[in-house]
Amino acid sequence: MSVRTLPLTDVTVCSAPLVRDPMGPDRATDLARAFKALGDPARLRLLSLIGAHHGGSACVCDLTEPLGLSQPTVSHHLRVLREAGLVTSERRGTWVHYTLVPGALGALAVVLADEAG
Amino acid sequence: MSVRTLPLTDVTVCSAPLVRDPMGPDRATDLARAFKALGDPARLRLLSLIGAHHGGSACVCDLTEPLGLSQPTVSHHLRVLREAGLVTSERRGTWVHYTLVPGALGALAVVLADEAG
DNA sequence: CCGCTGTATCGACATCTGTCGATCCAGCAT
């Protein structure tokens, strides 16, 4: 390829070549939803608490007191985590158990590791 | 240790044993700050765009147009990313270049992978 | 020096978010 076929590189213009494709808008919106769910201390502690229980599953009654938040607030955060696809809820008689969705956090970890290059 | 020294385990109470220590409040607050910065589509695209440039560094002039947002809005998002410790900014004459902080995204990836168990 | 261009900051605004008390619903025991 002769140099005449290269695009004009005006030295007065600031531009650098892309070495890979940037993230598209749709994927960014999806991922942002998940990361937004992680963007609150209470929700990070909830995820950690759930995961720290045997089987990666915990009853709501074991999640409210350690956080020092009211029961409606904890319920709200659990709802956010559920709608983000990070946990699932299941009724077992009187109590409701929340469980980490297998691979959900791992998938986000892979995204970050990829973007880190 | 005799069984008499164990805490009372009332079978009518829902409780499961912890298999590891849950995340503490301070660490949760720190991590939430970082994940909150990732919880916006525009900022995810900015990170991806910066990382997609040669050397993991890009000029602001190359970041504004692809996002379809106003220049002040992009500047705001870059500020959030900088204050979260994910990028650094450096003036090169007329233009300002933003660079991914090495290891910052990777550290968050490790956190998620750990919590994923 | 004066103007031009790139970037940051300011002020304003609508929307979203975290929090709580009050209330409602579901399941179990008496």
Place this chain on the structure above:
DNA sequence: ATGCTGGATCGACAGATGTCGATACAGCGG
């Protein structure tokens, strides 16, 4: 059925957030 307990939903409210236009500031070129 009645009551009790665990959990979700509702309504309200203060504060944070995303967005923009207008403006200020910093280099560079004339």
